[in-house]
Amino acid sequence: MKATKKFLLAATLAAGLAATGCAPSSSSASGGSSDAARTVNVGIVYSKTGPLAAYGEAYYEGLQAGIKYATGGTGKVGNATLNLTYQDDAGDPDKAVALAKDLIGKDYKILAGTVVSGVALKLAEQAAQNKVLYISGPAATDALQGINKYTFRSGRQSLQDVATAGTFVESLQGKKVLVFAQNNAFGQGNVAAVKAVLGAKGATVEQVLVPEDATEFTPFARQIIDAKPAMTFVAWAGATSGAMWQALTQQGVFDAAPVVTGLGDTSTYSAYGAASSKISFLSHYFKGAGGNNAVEQEMVKDVEAAGKKVDLFTPDGFVAGQMIVQAVKSGASVDDMVKGLEGYEFDGPKGKESVRASDHVLMQPMYQAKLVQKDGAWTPELVKTVPADQVAPAEKKS
Numbered sequence: 001m002k003a004t005k006k007f008l009l010a011a012t013l014a015a016g017l018a019a020t021g022c023a024p025s026s027s028s029a030s031g032g033s034s035d036a037a038r039t040v041n042v043g044i045v046y047s048k049t050g051p052l053a054a055y056g057e058a059y060y061e062g063l064q065a066g067i068k069y070a071t072g073g074t075g076k077v078g079n080a081t082l083n084l085t086y087q088d089d090a091g092d093p094d095k096a097v098a099l100a101k102d103l104i105g106k107d108y109k110i111l112a113g114t115v116v117s118g119v120a121l122k123l124a125e126q127a128a129q130n131k132v133l134y135i136s137g138p139a140a141t142d143a144l145q146g147i148n149k150y151t152f153r154s155g156r157q158s159l160q161d162v163a164t165a166g167t168f169v170e171s172l173q174g175k176k177v178l179v180f181a182q183n184n185a186f187g188q189g190n191v192a193a194v195k196a197v198l199g200a201k202g203a204t205v206e207q208v209l210v211p212e213d214a215t216e217f218t219p220f221a222r223q224i225i226d227a228k229p230a231m232t233f234v235a236w237a238g239a240t241s242g243a244m245w246q247a248l249t250q251q252g253v254f255d256a257a258p259v260v261t262g263l264g265d266t267s268t269y270s271a272y273g274a275a276s277s278k279i280s281f282l283s284h285y286f287k288g289a290g291g292n293n294a295v296e297q298e299m300v301k302d303v304e305a306a307g308k309k310v311d312l313f314t315p316d317g318f319v320a321g322q323m324i325v326q327a328v329k330s331g332a333s334v335d336d337m338v339k340g341l342e343g344y345e346f347d348g349p350k351g352k353e354s355v356r357a358s359d360h361v362l363m364q365p366m367y368q369a370k371l372v373q374k375d376g377a378w379t380p381e382l383v384k385t386v387p388a389d390q391v392a393p394a395e396k397k398s
Contacts, residue, residue, distance in 0.1 A: 037079045040328050043103035044084055045123065046113035046137065050091030051238050054265060055115045055313050059137050060086075062314035063113075065302035066321020069295070077328040091115070093122045100126045109133060109334050110327060112154070112320050115313075117141035117185040124151040133337045135323050138313040141189045146359035146396040150334065152341055153362050154323055155316035156284050158186075158193040158235070163391035164282035164366040165233055165260045166198050167384075173202035175230035178257075180220070180248075182236060183209040190235035196394070198233075215240065217247035224248070225256050234261035242271040249275045263369050265312040269378045276371045276378050283367040285315050285350060286380040296349040315349040319362070322346055323355075352388070359396045363388040 044063065047056035067075065067082065075082055085103065089096035096119040100111055104126065111127065112135040114120040120139035127134035128148040136144055136153040140161065144151055166172070179194050181187030187209055195205045208223045217240075224232055232253065236244055241264060253259065254275050263281040264271075272279060283289060287310050290296040299318045303310050323341060330340020342357035354363045368383040 037081075038332070039081045039083050040077070040110065041103075041106070041108040042082060042084045042110045042112065042324055043100070043108040044086045044113040045089050045096050045099050045103075045111060045119075046086070047091045047115040048086070048088035050089070050116075052091055052115045054267065054311075055138050055237075056113075057308075058265065058311040058313040059113065059115060059317040059320070061303050061306065061308045062299065062310075062317025062319075063321050064306065064317075065299050065314075066318035067324070068302060068321075069298050069318070070322045070325035077325050080328055082324070082328070086113075089114075089116070089119055091119065093119045097122050097126060104130045104132055110135070110324060110337070112324060113137050114139045117143075117189060120144055120153075121147075121185065124148060127151050131334055133327055133334050133341075135320055135327075137320060138316045141185050142193055142393065143185075143189065145361055145393060149338055152323065152355060152360045154320035155313065156362065156364060156366065157393065158189045159197060159393035160364070160366055160391045161235070161262055161282055161284070162190065162193040162197045162233070163393070164368070164386050165194075165280075166201065167368065167386055167390070168258075168260055168280045168282075169231065171201070172198055172230070175203050176227070177203045177205050178224060178227050178229035178232050179205065179207040180224055180232055180234045180236075181207065181209055182212050182238075184212050186237055187235055190233070194233055203230075210244075215243065217244045218251060221247045221251035221253055224253050225251065229257050232257050232259045234259060236261070237264070241268050245272050245275065249273055254278050263312075263371075263380055266309065269371060269380065272371065272378070279371070281369040281371065281380070283369040283380065285312055285367070286369065289367050289369070289380075289382055289385075290315075290348075290350045291385070293347065293349075293351060295347050299349045319348050319353065322348065351385075354388075356392075356395070361393055361395075363392055366391045 087099040110133045114136045115138045117139045120136045124147050127150040134151045138155045140158045142158050179191045181190050191207045199205050210220050260280045263283040327337035330336050345354040351365050365388050366386045369380045371378045372381045
């Protein structure tokens with residue numbers, strides 16, 4: 001279950017990357033506080049298996065490309081060699097904690113990779129207790145924001161999703177918004193986020209929370225209709241997405257009120273059935289959403305060269321690679337790494353991104369999208385790019 005991979009790439013590869021003009025120059029990746037050669041151990045705890053394994057795979061592929069990009073293809077930061085060890089938490093918080101403790105006991109000062117929100121919260125605790133750097137991945141829980149000085153994230157958070165949803169309507173004053181979600185940390189986080197963001201705009205927020213192991217969704221779809229909302233916000237993840245959307249369609253939820261939801265990974269594009277063209281999608285990322293900037297192009301090229309395709313959480317892995325390299329450039333101590341990430345501004349696959357120093361929010365643009373038929377398949381199309389400052393969560397100090 002434990003696999004260690006050192007990113008030691010040939011000098012010819014580094015030269016080839018430099019010739020493209022897209023990868024950082026050797027000077028940009030050659031920081032660090034000492035000329036002495038050293039190895040920096042980085043523990044990647046993520047869902048290789050489990051309910052969100054597809055998200056874990058996208059993160060993994062993005063991370064490979066991000067490390068390659070940020071180090072100019074060398075796998076080194078100055079004289080420091082990155083040693084990445086991958087551990088599969090299978091989406092289990094207790095297992096993730098055990099893996100993290102083992103890595104920390106072996107002097108790993110950097111942990112990253114989390115896909116599951118419940119896992120992320122547990123690893124944030126470990127980071128604070130053991131004073132190690134922790135960079136969460138696709139896990140979207142807002143509870144990580146400002147939780148402690150050692151915890152960062154390389155993806156977006158629920159508040160950014162919800163703020164993007166709010167850009168679809170002009171005014172919610174006095175209107176009812178219903179949140180339809182799974183009864184887990186992700187779903188509960190979305191309820192809290194909708195109350196915080198759309199509630200602040202005058203909306204009354206209610207929720208229908210579905211047990212995570214549910215497979216029959218008709219009764220829950222009926223609850224949406226009975227609530228008579230002005231808008232339904234759906235927050236869902238995992239393998240049951242298709243059955244859930246089918247139930248909502250069959251019960252006439254889309255005819256009762258507008259539905260806004262997050263655009264999922266590529267496997268979900270065909271899951272909405274007849275409702276596909278009726279849904280207003282907020283989006284964290286899809287291929288081309290970043291405007292095909294130079295960084296996005298490099299990410300896509302490297303992932304596709306590995307025989308894979310970029311997906312919803314590929315940028316989370318790529319940005320994690322950029323953040324890991326930035327941390328190592330900033331010094332050998334964890335405190336130096338933390339300081340080096342606070343206020344860090346960089347060009348990512350989504351465009352201009354930055355780490356807000358006060359609470360470690362990853363400031364990033366978000367997107368409005370729709371699904372359209374293209375070559376017989378449903379394909380996302382960009383409607384609007386929402387600037388980072390328009391979807392920034394309220395500041396929270398740790």
